[in-house]
Amino acid sequence: MRADARKNRDRLLTVAGAVITEQGAEASLRDIARKADMGLATLLRHFPTREALLDALLRTNFDDLTARAGELEESSSPTDALVAWLRDCVACAHAYRGVTSLMSAALEDPASALHASCVAMRTAGTGLLARAQAAGEARTDVDGTDLFALVAALAWLGDQPVFEARADHLLDVVASAILTSGARRGEGRRRGGVSSTAAR
Structure with missing residues (x-):
């Protein structure tokens, strides 16, 4: 060029x-x-296309999330790695308002410029989820597609002014729902009890 x-x-x-x-x-x-x-x-x-422009904007962030998953897998417990990656992923999806619907559609559309990036992000999250499931720290009836859908839903909620102030609390609720009861107790101890967002 x-x-x-x-x-x-x-x-x-x-x-x-x-x-x-x-x-x-x-x-x-x-x-x-x-x-x-x-x-x-x-x-x-x-x-x-609009998707090509968004892919160029988001690809670096998506690549960083894929790399971040590998770093978390090496440095953190399965629960901590999964929750930290979930937070990072929601923050990335929320960075550009309204992008979540395009990301969701791109998963099922190999012709979309966003397809490869979205699949890579889903694969990274699936690996962390499977690790937590193998350790008995995450429920086994959730898969990578479910996790991606929850990321999209949480990012969408953050886009809505009426829910924006509750976004962190709702992320805590969703993360808790993914984890098993033992993992949730361990997460609470690591945080020093109830999180500040949940206590609001």
């Missing part, structure tokens, strides 16, 4: 990140191009 083309691409990604954070995943591509001082045709040369 020529230096000027790369500069344009980087500029588009910077502006798109700001616009989508403010307006959501359905923000106007024409508006993004205008704010980047470029034409829509230039944007579409770099990112032919």
Whole structure:
């Protein structure tokens, strides 16, 4: 890629990140191009679809989550690793308002530019969940697709002003529901009892 083309691409990604954070995943591509001082045709040369633009924005975060799962598996107990990754994953999905519906659709659409990244993220979470299940610390009737769905649901709740203040508490509730009773007791001891968010 020529230096000027790369500069344009980087500029588009910077502006798109700001616009989508403010307006959501359905923000106007024409508006993004205008704010980047470029034409829509230039944007579409770099990112032919909305999904391609979102994939470029999210791929680094998704790759980081995949790597993070490996680090947590080596450094933390199965329960701590699963809960920490769940929190990181929800935060990533929440970073761009409205992206969760596109992520969910991309899982079932191999033609989507987001498909590979979403599958990789689901696979990373599935590995941590399976490790916790093998240790008897997570319920066995939950699978990786369920975990991905819960991440999407929690990110969506964080997008809703009426629920935003409860987002951390609801994540605690969901994490507790995934864990077995013994793991929940251990998590409570590691936190020093009831979490501050749950006590609200």
